Amino acid sequence: MTEPKENPLMEKIVSLCKRRGFIFQSSEIYGGINGFWDYGPLGVELRKNIRDCWWNDMVRQRDDIVGLESSIIMHPKVWEASGHIGGFNDPMVDCKVSKQRFRADQLFFAPVIIDRKIVGYVSALESETTAAEMQEQAEKFKRKKAIQGKLEPVQPRDFTEAKSEEIPLIPSPATGEPGSLTPPRAFNMMLQTYVGALRDESAVAYLRPETAQGMFVDFKAIVDTGRVKIPFGIAQVGKSFRNEITPRNFIFRSREFEQMEMEYFISDEDDWAKWHRYWIDWCREWLVKAGIPAAQLSEYNHPKEKLSHYSKGTTDIMFQFPFGVQELWGIAARGNFDLSQHAKFSGEPMEYFDDVAKRKYVPHVIEPAVGVDRIMLAILCSAYCEDQAPDEKGKMESRVVLKFAPRIAPIKVAIFPLLKNKPELVEKAKAVRDLLRPHMTVFYDEAGAIGRRYRRQDEIGTPFGLTIDFDTLGEKGDELKDTVTLRDRDTMKQERVKISELLQLLLPKIR
RNA sequence: GCGGGCGUAGUUCAAUGGUAGAACGGCAGUCUUCCAAACUGCACACGAGGGUUCGAUUCCCUUCGCCCGCUCCA
Numbered sequence: 001m002t003e004p005k006e007n008p009l010m011e012k013i014v015s016l017c018k019r020r021g022f023i024f025q026s027s028e029i030y031g032g033i034n035g036f037w038d039y040g041p042l043g044v045e046l047r048k049n050i051r052d053c054w055w056n057d058m059v060r061q062r063d064d065i066v067g068l069e070s071s072i073i074m075h076p077k078v079w080e081a082s083g084h085i086g087g088f089n090d091p092m093v094d095c096k097v098s099k100q101r102f103r104a105d106q107l108f109f110a111p112v113i114i115d116r117k118i119v120g121y122v123s124a125l126e127s128e129t130t131a132a133e134m135q136e137q138a139e140k141f142k143r144k145k146a147i148q149g150k151l152e153p154v155q156p157r158d159f160t161e162a163k164s165e166e167i168p169l170i171p172s173p174a175t176g177e178p179g180s181l182t183p184p185r186a187f188n189m190m191l192q193t194y195v196g197a198l199r200d201e202s203a204v205a206y207l208r209p210e211t212a213q214g215m216f217v218d219f220k221a222i223v224d225t226g227r228v229k230i231p232f233g234i235a236q237v238g239k240s241f242r243n244e245i246t247p248r249n250f251i252f253r254s255r256e257f258e259q260m261e262m263e264y265f266i267s268d269e270d271d272w273a274k275w276h277r278y279w280i281d282w283c284r285e286w287l288v289k290a291g292i293p294a295a296q297l298s299e300y301n302h303p304k305e306k307l308s309h310y311s312k313g314t315t316d317i318m319f320q321f322p323f324g325v326q327e328l329w330g331i332a333a334r335g336n337f338d339l340s341q342h343a344k345f346s347g348e349p350m351e352y353f354d355d356v357a358k359r360k361y362v363p364h365v366i367e368p369a370v371g372v373d374r375i376m377l378a379i380l381c382s383a384y385c386e387d388q389a390p391d392e393k394g395k396m397e398s399r400v401v402l403k404f405a406p407r408i409a410p411i412k413v414a415i416f417p418l419l420k421n422k423p424e425l426v427e428k429a430k431a432v433r434d435l436l437r438p439h440m441t442v443f444y445d446e447a448g449a450i451g452r453r454y455r456r457q458d459e460i461g462t463p464f465g466l467t468i469d470f471d472t473l474g475e476k477g478d479e480l481k482d483t484v485t486l487r488d489r490d491t492m493k494q495e496r497v498k499i500s501e502l503l504q505l506l507l508p509k510i511r
Numbered sequence: 512g513c514g515g516g517c518g519u520a521g522u523u524c525a526a527u528g529g530u531a532g533a534a535c536g537g538c539a540g541u542c543u544u545c546c547a548a549a550c551u552g553c554a555c556a557c558g559a560g561g562g563u564u565c566g567a568u569u570c571c572c573u574u575c576g577c578c579c580g581c582u583c584c585a
Binding site for chain 1: 546
């Protein structure tokens, strides 16, 4: 099967997002900056709705979850404790020929020394037999080059110790030939900055790569002041930053992104699998409520051998994006690793005293973590739709519609006077706009033909359109006076509704 | 980070070694009687930098960005 070289659907969505003011490339007038995006007038409404829905469902409608907004820049030790500095800051070595990448500390090399003279180098990847392998290579090397003399035993060193003049002489483990390896380069995922006026090592700080650590670091403060009892959760929405090597797929993976994370603390004796399942189901239901069809969702369980050593299990809710099935929402059982680490690094005990069980323990945690940006992209992709609609003369034309769930649509209702050159219509339409505006996002439009205005709203996913016509003014008698047509985005059907009943009709539909 | 492809209006495309056209969209106006009507007018582009050249949007180099594949994604 050949992979499609292009992705027409994705291109259409990207171009619609730009055309209608959802998403722009950041700093575009300067040529753009890779991995950063701006959200325009409609994008910002959509994101706000996503955040608000999540916050409402996750925090406000529950007794057991409280909110938090921690700072983006935290004490650098936070990232030592979390493992982001120590464990994931490994220098990497690339082989320019085979395109393989190795961790420098797992790549070993040694000079081949005959009669006290270095005649070449051998290399091997870390394994139980690295030393033996390299000794064998050295002997083979000696035979091949037909060099006489005494071969000294090889002494493997890892690549982080390679001197710059040695690097071109060390063979790549992939090809066996020297000259293709790059010097070790650090791939630190965290964005760095300096706090304070001095730009020295002591001032280095990091932009958080996840919001989660804020919840762990403030765990004690919340337990002490929040009147919370296990099981309970701490939720946070905020920006995070990662130096992704390859930002790709529109806003799917960016360097600045917004997370919605929740840490749900449970007893160390609780059945974590039960809570894990509970949160997976909760997240799936939430996505469906946000308008994503259940049929486009699936689950992926991370294989045990790929899990971090502290994780008991991670399940990703996957979404069928136009560019493939990709991770949307990760639900991780993190054990009590994070709290224990912070206890260790800060010296502050992170134990919870359980009034019911009458004992102390370090709680375990289940973490549903999702990106606002990813949800936004999934919503855009599943909402995008092209169908057929009749034009003025009844001829079928293709129509682009974003079928957003009304609760997350940027604009809930658009209001039109049938004609703009009739002051009575305009005045009445503006009165209807003012009536609804305190309760929902509205958009007033009087430009062009009515059909065009409907189509414009279809393209930005506005679920309802209201048109004020001559009947509204009472031209056909009192029966229709002060009624308007309410037009449905998806069916394009219209019904006649009394202005006085609009609010009670619309409000339940947009919740 | 590597390899391949590509950068011309808001979008989709065209042309050209002598500085660019269209369609759709946008804005304003005339006109309107419920699904992208018509007419008129207006605004808007050669991603950036350097080189070759009398002259570069066009050729070359660099860079930035986008797409596809690999890699990476704690």
